[in-house]
Amino acid sequence: MLRIAKANKLSGQVKVPGDKSISHRAVMFGALAEGQTTIEGFLPGADCLSTISCFRKLGISITQAGDRVTVEGKGWFGLQEPEEILDVGNSGTTIRLMAGILATQPFHAVVEGDESIAKRPMRRVVGPLRQMGAKIDGRKQGEFTPLSIRGGDLNGIAYQSPVASAQVKSAILLAGLQAKGVTSVTEPLLSRDHTERMLRAFGVDVRQDGLTVSVEGGQKLTGRHIVVPGDISSAAFLIAAVMMVPGSSLLIENVGMNPSRTGIIDVVRAMGGTIECRNERIVNEEPVADLYVVHSELTATVVEGDLIPRLIDEIPVIAVMATQASGKTIIRDAEELKVKETDRIVTVVSELSKFGAKVTPTDDGMIIEGKTELHGAEIDSMGDHRIGMAMAVAGLAASGTTSIGNASAIDVSFPGFAGLLANIAVE
Numbered sequence: 001m002l003r004i005a006k007a008n009k010l011s012g013q014v015k016v017p018g019d020k021s022i023s024h025r026a027v028m029f030g031a032l033a034e035g036q037t038t039i040e041g042f043l044p045g046a047d048c049l050s051t052i053s054c055f056r057k058l059g060i061s062i063t064q065a066g067d068r069v070t071v072e073g074k075g076w077f078g079l080q081e082p083e084e085i086l087d088v089g090n091s092g093t094t095i096r097l098m099a100g101i102l103a104t105q106p107f108h109a110v111v112e113g114d115e116s117i118a119k120r121p122m123r124r125v126v127g128p129l130r131q132m133g134a135k136i137d138g139r140k141q142g143e144f145t146p147l148s149i150r151g152g153d154l155n156g157i158a159y160q161s162p163v164a165s166a167q168v169k170s171a172i173l174l175a176g177l178q179a180k181g182v183t184s185v186t187e188p189l190l191s192r193d194h195t196e197r198m199l200r201a202f203g204v205d206v207r208q209d210g211l212t213v214s215v216e217g218g219q220k221l222t223g224r225h226i227v228v229p230g231d232i233s234s235a236a237f238l239i240a241a242v243m244m245v246p247g248s249s250l251l252i253e254n255v256g257m258n259p260s261r262t263g264i265i266d267v268v269r270a271m272g273g274t275i276e277c278r279n280e281r282i283v284n285e286e287p288v289a290d291l292y293v294v295h296s297e298l299t300a301t302v303v304e305g306d307l308i309p310r311l312i313d314e315i316p317v318i319a320v321m322a323t324q325a326s327g328k329t330i331i332r333d334a335e336e337l338k339v340k341e342t343d344r345i346v347t348v349v350s351e352l353s354k355f356g357a358k359v360t361p362t363d364d365g366m367i368i369e370g371k372t373e374l375h376g377a378e379i380d381s382m383g384d385h386r387i388g389m390a391m392a393v394a395g396l397a398a399s400g401t402t403s404i405g406n407a408s409a410i411d412v413s414f415p416g417f418a419g420l421l422a423n424i425a426v427e
């Protein structure tokens with residue numbers, strides 16, 4: 001249980017934990033590479049620890065202490081048939097990317113996760129991997145976990161993905177690295193491109209042509225040092241908190257600024273919020289900056305179209321922020337919210353309404369009417385880390401106190417969240 005009191009203001013200088021997407025990939029690609037990979041800035045959150053645990057079960061030696069990780073890569077076919085079920089916990093990225101990797105391996109593996117993973121769609125990766133030649137089964141014709149995977153002997157495909165999903169794109173490209181010929185994925189809109197950037201850093205030739213990415217089969221990865229930037233999806237909660245609480249300002253250092261992830265900054269600015277990017281630099285293949293964020297009076301906006309994949313994980317906290325913006329904020333084209341850790345249209349509406357917010361669900365998003373005075377509420381994270389944190393941010397601006405039940409879910413992506421908020425909040 002996390003208790004949040006109304007904050008008078010927020011101020012200070014902070015760092016957010018490492019990027020979740022990049023941390024997963026650094027461990028996976030390190031495991032497949034030849035030679036050692038060292039990682040600094042790794043996110044020691046539950047999701048990325050699940051990735052480490054799965055690759056250990058696949059025979060890879062990995063040491064982890066806080067944000068430092070060493071992976072002893074044994075080459076692509078150095079993985080061993082696991083003796084146990086591979087448990088991904090709550091992590092969609094782990095199961096979907098690992099499915100692509102296991103599809104190339106000449107052995108059998110069973111993969112499952114928690115109650116939330118059991119409800120999330122898997123055919124979006126199982127379908128194309130089967131087309132490439134992998135033998136995969138699961139409940140409801142392969143739609144749901146547990147997945148049973150026997151891989152090997154793949155053929156390249158040209159896949160038109162119906163969804164803009166980095167997990168789908170990455171699973172197919174990873175399988176493609178050990179398939180005959182060329183494998184390409186074309187997306188309806190650009191999703192995050194950390195896989196493409198990091199594969200290149202590991203020495204792989206990845207081609208990009210508009211919305212199509214392709215790789216040639218039979219390529220090797222070479223171990224290297226990876227520096228993971230802070231997660232903009234975690235910084236988003238702090239940015240929103242500053243916008244919610246008058247008089248606040250905050251310097252958030254070392255935030256990943258990959259353009260496929262910075263939709264939150266575009267939206268806050270469109271709403272009239274002040275975010276200054278300082279000290280912009282490139283670390284490994286990823287842009288990084290320090291963000292100076294100043295409380296601003298917000299006005300409503302429309303969040304739609306190709307912006308959606310660039311901020312999909314930030315929509316719960318954008319909805320929270322919109323309660324303090326004057327006018328009607330409309331979020332649309334965001335059906336993907338329904339298949340995240342929870343159905344985030346349902347969970348945002350149910351939990352945010354408890355504060356007295358005016359939020360209406362739609363088929364592909366929601367409408368929030370502001371500006372509304374929020375009152376403290378008893379919230380349940382529903383086991384969804386981002387719902388827990390988004391509602392904690394609402395609690396900072398709500399009168400009285402707010403309690404967040406099932407708050408341990410927050411450790412999935414932002415260990416230390418409560419302590420960090422306590423450090424910057426002036427009651």
Ligand code: S3P
Binds near residue numbers: 164165
């Ligand atoms: C992720 C991709 C996104 C995102 C998730 C992490 C990744 O999911 O929501 O938190 O690391 O590739 P989709 O690929 O399902 O859009």
